[in-house]
Amino acid sequence: MAARIIIADDHPLFRSALGHAVCKVWPEAEVVEAGSAGAARAALADGAEALLLDLHMEDSHGLTVLMDLRQDYPALPIVIVSASEEPRVYAAASQLGAAAFIPKSASLDDMRGALAAVREGDSWFPETDVDADDDLARMASLTPAQRRILGQMRAGLLNKQIAWELEISEATVKAHITAIFRKLGVVSRTQAVLLATKLDVDQPAADAAAS
Incomplete structure (x- = not known):
């Protein structure tokens, strides 16, 4: 069965760009697009191999959505894809259980590298020296x-x-x-x-x- 990857972002063009990166790592993947956290949660009812999640959508503004999804789907790899480039946010996402954090400014190669790491069961985060909180x-x-x-x-x-x-x-x-x-x-x-x-x-x- 093909992997099912959910991309939750409220920018259609960026969802499309992420879809291309996903298909390079999961060539046979079924890519499901969601424009809100609520739509992503509904899509998760049918299962998923991974969730790519923006932190800023109409119904989500911050890391609370990560905590909620992490609690409801503890085994699901959640990849944060965000325009935020604050080291404290990278560290917080890691501490709260994200599998990876991809800044939206990342190159396509870095996006693919992060997704490949997640596919192999590893994590991927930009370097930061911020301690756990x-x-x-x-x-x-x-x-x-x-x-x-x-x-x-x-x-x-x-x-x-x-x-x-x-x-x-x-x-x-x-x-x-x-x-x-x-x-x-x-x-x-x-x-x-x-x-x-x-x-x-x-x-x-x-x-x-x-x-």
């Missing part, structure tokens, strides 16, 4: 529900507003927030929100303009 490890311990609530806290919503948005009781929201504080080692919403900013990935201006 204990805060990221703590955030990775949050459940998907806790991450959703933390996201609502970042948006400035009160407990009753979060309860309404997520269709749960306010008591459940409070219980989740208590668990979030404990797992993150913080004592206030402000501290939790500040830690969560480490999951953000700055989007280069040129890439943002193209979105």
